[in-house]
Amino acid sequence: MTKNNVYGGFFQALFFSSSVSIPTFLLDHYTELGINQQEMMLIIHLMTEINAKSEHLEEAITRKMNIAIEDFKIMVHTLQGKGLLTVNNRKIKGSTGVYYDFSGLLDQLIELWGINEFKQMEASNSKGKAKQGKPDADPNPSAKLISLFEQELGRPLTGLECEHIEKWLTATYSDELIIEALRRGVSAGIRSFRYLDSILREWEKKGLKTRAEVEAEDQNFQSRQNRKHDKPPKGSPKIKSKYDNIYL
Template sequence: MSYNELTKWIESGHTLIPNFLLQNYKRIGLTDTEFIFVLQLKAYIDKNIPFPNLALIAENMGIAEKEVFSLLHNLMQKQMILMETKNDLSGKVEDSYSLDPIYQRLFQLMERSEKKQPIQQQEKNIMTMFEQEFGRNLSPIEMQTIATWIDMDHYPLELIESALKEAVLNRVYSLKYIDRILLAWEKKNIKSVKDLVQQQSTRPQSNQDKFDEKARTDAPMEVPLYNWLENDADA
């Protein structure tokens, strides 16, 4: 490489690609070819050429110009690229492409990921709780069952924990048994530990079901032991 070629290469500039975009472009709806096209646009925008000649991009990508027009049209239809018209300082009308919709989608994806992390940690915690109470590792099917309770049935984690406690106190280490408890509570419109305590207070308890009063005072939200499936035809 000659010095002139090196100088030309340096002066051509550099395009910074955010790692989050590189890692998630498919998650926001870009195909591989669309992603390359977006990078081509970004390279020109970074060089202060906001409305580049699409023929040059077609040449860079090694595809027909009509394919580039099709890519642009599809991305505008998907509301991932905007074409804006505004006046410059001299009053001359200028067109430009904006990648802001892509950055907005990335931001929304990042927000969803941040919100999901605490939930995922809570799911891990409850899986660990089941393994500790059962005294063994959960099978993949059992993990999927618990995930279904959380993600599809939308049972609150506190209710799942209470159902686990009921099963353990009754010495039944079975997810099927716990599932029946959760279904019984759902039929009774029990949606929280508070609902559960209120429902329990309206039903007679056997001597086995009663708590020590001091323990009840120390832990007011503890759920009294009650065999929800015994003599309960609708469960």
């Protein structure tokens, strides 16, 4: 076999073999989701082997990545903890197999894309103000809020969470409303940014722009509840907060 024939056979095998499509946006931003390089490679392999028989999947991927089965399981567990991956059991032709669901990864990519769009809009608006000779009053209005959130939550915020605060400010939520939403979330023991976002959007829907207006609405809500339950019997359960069931 000639050298040219060898090259020809190799290129045909290379370019006509199966392939997997990885979104460029994921490759550009996976570190912002807290994914390290080895976890990203595992995600690519899982996407590639998604239709493989589950009983051979771990063996195939660990062999290709040159890692131990235990390392594979640890990375899968870590991705689950980050809300990026869900492992489900499903029946395939009468037998039960494992299915790896990346819906969580997709949700976080959509959220990150939205935040990036907001940042681009804000940057564009800032350029417009600069051309008009109107500099921003505060070059970093989110820094104070980020510091307060880290103090209340007792941990550093992730890059995605910091960008979420910037999105709230871009959406014209006032500092005092954002802080009040944080206070209520901490009091309820719920520290999810989606929960806080749902509270802010609920206030926006009702046209509430200040903490005083929110407190007045709470009093009206409580008064309506008291009228519905006039003189409740002693020992009856306390009326739940109207925010208890809000969760995005």
